[in-house]
Amino acid sequence: MSFTPSFDLLEELKWRGLYHQHIPGVEDALMNEQITGYVGFDPTADSLHIGNLVPIILLVHLQRAGHKPIALVGGATGMVGDPSGKKSERTLLDNDSLNHNLSCQKKQLQQFLDFSGENAAEMANNYDWFQNMGFLEFIRDVGKHITVNYMLAKDSVKNRIDDGISFTEFSYQLVQGYDFYYLNQHKNCKLQMGGSDQWGNIVTGTELIRRKGGNDAFAITAPLLTKPDGSKFGKSEGGNIWLDPEKTSPYQFYQFWIKTGDEEAEKLIKIFTLLNQNEIDQLIANHKGNEHKRELQKALAQHVTAWVHGQEALEKAEHLSGILFSDDVMGNLRSLEEADFLDVFSGAKQGTVDSLIGENIVDVLAECGLTASKGEAKRALKENSISVNREKVKDDYTFSEKDLIKNRFVLLQRGKKTYFLLSVNS
Numbered sequence: 001m002s003f004t005p006s007f008d009l010l011e012e013l014k015w016r017g018l019y020h021q022h023i024p025g026v027e028d029a030l031m032n033e034q035i036t037g038y039v040g041f042d043p044t045a046d047s048l049h050i051g052n053l054v055p056i057i058l059l060v061h062l063q064r065a066g067h068k069p070i071a072l073v074g075g076a077t078g079m080v081g082d083p084s085g086k087k088s089e090r091t092l093l094d095n096d097s098l099n100h101n102l103s104c105q106k107k108q109l110q111q112f113l114d115f116s117g118e119n120a121a122e123m124a125n126n127y128d129w130f131q132n133m134g135f136l137e138f139i140r141d142v143g144k145h146i147t148v149n150y151m152l153a154k155d156s157v158k159n160r161i162d163d164g165i166s167f168t169e170f171s172y173q174l175v176q177g178y179d180f181y182y183l184n185q186h187k188n189c190k191l192q193m194g195g196s197d198q199w200g201n202i203v204t205g206t207e208l209i210r211r212k213g214g215n216d217a218f219a220i221t222a223p224l225l226t227k228p229d230g231s232k233f234g235k236s237e238g239g240n241i242w243l244d245p246e247k248t249s250p251y252q253f254y255q256f257w258i259k260t261g262d263e264e265a266e267k268l269i270k271i272f273t274l275l276n277q278n279e280i281d282q283l284i285a286n287h288k289g290n291e292h293k294r295e296l297q298k299a300l301a302q303h304v305t306a307w308v309h310g311q312e313a314l315e316k317a318e319h320l321s322g323i324l325f326s327d328d329v330m331g332n333l334r335s336l337e338e339a340d341f342l343d344v345f346s347g348a349k350q351g352t353v354d355s356l357i358g359e360n361i362v363d364v365l366a367e368c369g370l371t372a373s374k375g376e377a378k379r380a381l382k383e384n385s386i387s388v389n390r391e392k393v394k395d396d397y398t399f400s401e402k403d404l405i406k407n408r409f410v411l412l413q414r415g416k417k418t419y420f421l422l423s424v425n426s
């Protein structure tokens with residue numbers, strides 16, 4: 001049966017900024033036959049995070065082009081730990097934690113791929129083929145085909161060799177390489193994709209396939225994403241931005257994307273949305289000269305939030321995001337559920353006091369830490385820069401019951417943009 005892809009996958013990845021390198025021959029293979037390709041996911045946590053969206057979207061584009069994706073969860077490799085990009089040995093997980101993480105990640109992965117049709121996606125777990133393989137069998141059937149010199153040449157090993165690397169992590173590339181070989185033999189899988197830091201592990205798999213099976217095997221990698229300052233993409237001040245709404249709420253998730261800079265937003269909207277090139281080019285063109293409207297960031301945040309959390313969660317995130325700019329700010333804040341109220345101020349500085357009713361504003365500002373001292377508090381109040389629940393106050397202001405939101409919160413503000421959420425212990 002002849003095959004015609006929906007589009008040229010490599011060209012699609014290139015204009016989107018999702019291409020780093022590939023093994024020659026994959027171009028012709030992708031254009032002339034339906035290719036099965038896979039990406040592996042490391043179960044080190046019970047949720048994927050937004051850094052994992054890059055390999056996920058590689059599988060999405062593979063499937064959109066008409067090819068067949070496999071999402072592989074590492075029930076076996078999770079017991080070993082990938083040294084790629086790591087400066088020290090990983091802490092190994094116990095079986096209960098590992099199985100819990102696998103279950104959570106599999107559920108998340110299933111929402112992004114289509115598991116029906118001629119190119120239906122599949123899930124796989126490499127524990128299925130490693131659980132009954134003994135050590136002697138592994139070193140005989142796998143280890144003898146890859147030389148130590150070949151393994152030592154990999155960056156994931158070279159970068160750790162001076163400080164020390166355990167045999168466990170040293171052997172990781174063999175384990176991952178066997179994954180590719182197994183899928184190649186049993187699922188006719190000819191392509192592995194991943195981040196550029198995975199290149200060494202991936203080509204170990206292609207080498208193993210070549211030496212053991214003689215079949216075609218290819219690789220495509222995407223560049224590692226970093227923030228403009230060079231730090232790891234996908235982290236905020238509070239840590240990872242998770243896909244699990246219990247770990248990172250849809251509001252916080254939306255806010256991560258809406259706060260991106262103009263240049264970064266131009267890059268990320270190509271990577272993390274399925275908008276076509278004309279649509280994105282138009283958004284970028286409209287954004288030029290109108291950066292203050294942040295329409296590009298809004299489009300990015302809307303598409304990614306809806307993709308990960310659904311339309312209803314997006315609408316709620318947008319509602320919460322607009323509350324501080326609404327006509328009745330305090331009325332809207334007081335009407336929120338406590339969890340949503342705390343979400344709105346999750347990025348604000350916070351402090352606590354033991355008692356508030358009857359206390360003077362000067363004493364409270366110094367005690368909670370919004371000002372460094374009572375003297376600084378008095379100066380700020382004299383400058384008319386302090387607000388209590390959005391109302392300007394003077395240095396004779398005394399707190400009362402009416403100031404409490406949800407019976408225990410007060411919203412302090414210094415200037416126009418510095419919010420401070422004060423909570424009362426009793």
